[in-house]
Amino acid sequence: MTATDTTHMSADWPADLLAQEFRGKRVLVTGSSRGIGAAVAAAFARLGARVAIHGRDGAALEAVAAGMGGGVVALAGDFADKAQTRGVVERAVERLGGLDVLVNNAGTMLGRVALADIEDGFLQRQFDLNAASAVVASRTALPALIASRGAIVNTGSISGRTGGSAGSSLYSAAKAFQASLARSLATELAPHGIRVNAVSPGTIDTDFHGRYSTPDKLAQTAARIPLKRLGTAEDCVGAYLFLASNRLAGYITGQTIEVNGGQLYN
Numbered sequence: 001m002t003a004t005d006t007t008h009m010s011a012d013w014p015a016d017l018l019a020q021e022f023r024g025k026r027v028l029v030t031g032s033s034r035g036i037g038a039a040v041a042a043a044f045a046r047l048g049a050r051v052a053i054h055g056r057d058g059a060a061l062e063a064v065a066a067g068m069g070g071g072v073v074a075l076a077g078d079f080a081d082k083a084q085t086r087g088v089v090e091r092a093v094e095r096l097g098g099l100d101v102l103v104n105n106a107g108t109m110l111g112r113v114a115l116a117d118i119e120d121g122f123l124q125r126q127f128d129l130n131a132a133s134a135v136v137a138s139r140t141a142l143p144a145l146i147a148s149r150g151a152i153v154n155t156g157s158i159s160g161r162t163g164g165s166a167g168s169s170l171y172s173a174a175k176a177f178q179a180s181l182a183r184s185l186a187t188e189l190a191p192h193g194i195r196v197n198a199v200s201p202g203t204i205d206t207d208f209h210g211r212y213s214t215p216d217k218l219a220q221t222a223a224r225i226p227l228k229r230l231g232t233a234e235d236c237v238g239a240y241l242f243l244a245s246n247r248l249a250g251y252i253t254g255q256t257i258e259v260n261g262g263q264l265y266n
């Protein structure tokens with residue numbers, strides 16, 4: 001390459017690249033009534049995408065959708081229930097007129113329970129919500145994603161790598177499932193032009209920790225994080241937009257992006 005060779009500069013990177021990428025794109029973000037999912041859905045909406053948000057409380061969701069601007073579709077359903085999961089995705093595809101991006105984000109820990117105390121019903125519910133729902137949602141969305149050559153982004157967790165703290169074994173294993181599922185489906189769906197990746201948040205300051213972590217535990221965690229603070233929902237948004245963008249991440253599939261301030265172990 002000579003000093004006058006500009007082949008390395010030939011890519012056209014428009015100043016409004018993200019808006020060009022997502023304007024008019026049809027996006028379903030599951031678990032977007034609050035927290036990480038709400039931040040991701042709001043960003044897609046701001047960039048001009050046609051967005052469907054999801055949670056369990058229909059009335060609350062309508063208010064969240066209104067706050068994201070006109071045209072955001074609100075769909076309620078319990079993702080521990082496979083029929084409801086299918087119904088939400090079917091309605092999203094119908095209301096949006098297809099689907100370009102599916103973000104499988106719905107989930108929560110459901111409680112810290114030691115192995116000896118894990119009951120069969122709890123085991124089943126953990127698996128249904130935090131692992132199986134992404135399979136059911138992706139399977140239901142598949143015809144629409146094949147038609148659009150779309151993208152799937154799963155939400156994993158740092159606990160999928162570390163195992164999490166005591167009492168979170170099922171949740172953590174289910175989150176590891178999300179990253180593993182993304183890797184497998186990436187290979188399987190590549191012939192359809194569908195990319196499948198995952199975002200693995202670290203300790204993100206959302207309602208989640210209000211329920212499952214004490215302030216002391218969070219302060220200790222923050223002190224161990226190299227960037228010396230907990231993450232925010234907004235900190236996670238860029239990784240989802242990046243992985244959903246064919247322009248930015250068109251040659252990236254089967255990968256997991258860790259968003260954790262440099263925290264590798266808990």
Ligand SMILES: NC(=O)c1ccc[n+]([C@@H]2O[C@H](COP(=O)([O-])OP(=O)(O)OC[C@H]3O[C@@H](n4cnc5c(N)ncnc54)[C@H](OP(=O)(O)O)[C@@H]3O)[C@@H](O)[C@H]2O)c1
Pocket residue numbers: 030031032033034035036037054055056057077078079080105106107108109129155156157158159200201202203204205206207208209
């Ligand atoms: N916060 C963290 O530190 C962290 C770290 C790693 C991974 N994650 C993952 O990131 C995702 C979002 O978490 P977050 O921190 O934003 O938590 P959050 O504020 O508690 O939000 C969880 C979202 O999932 C939905 N959800 C929960 N249970 C559901 C169910 N049974 N059926 C349908 N939707 C359900 C919630 O909707 P409702 O309004 O119906 O409750 C809400 O929209 C989750 O998958 C979580 O496991 C979080």
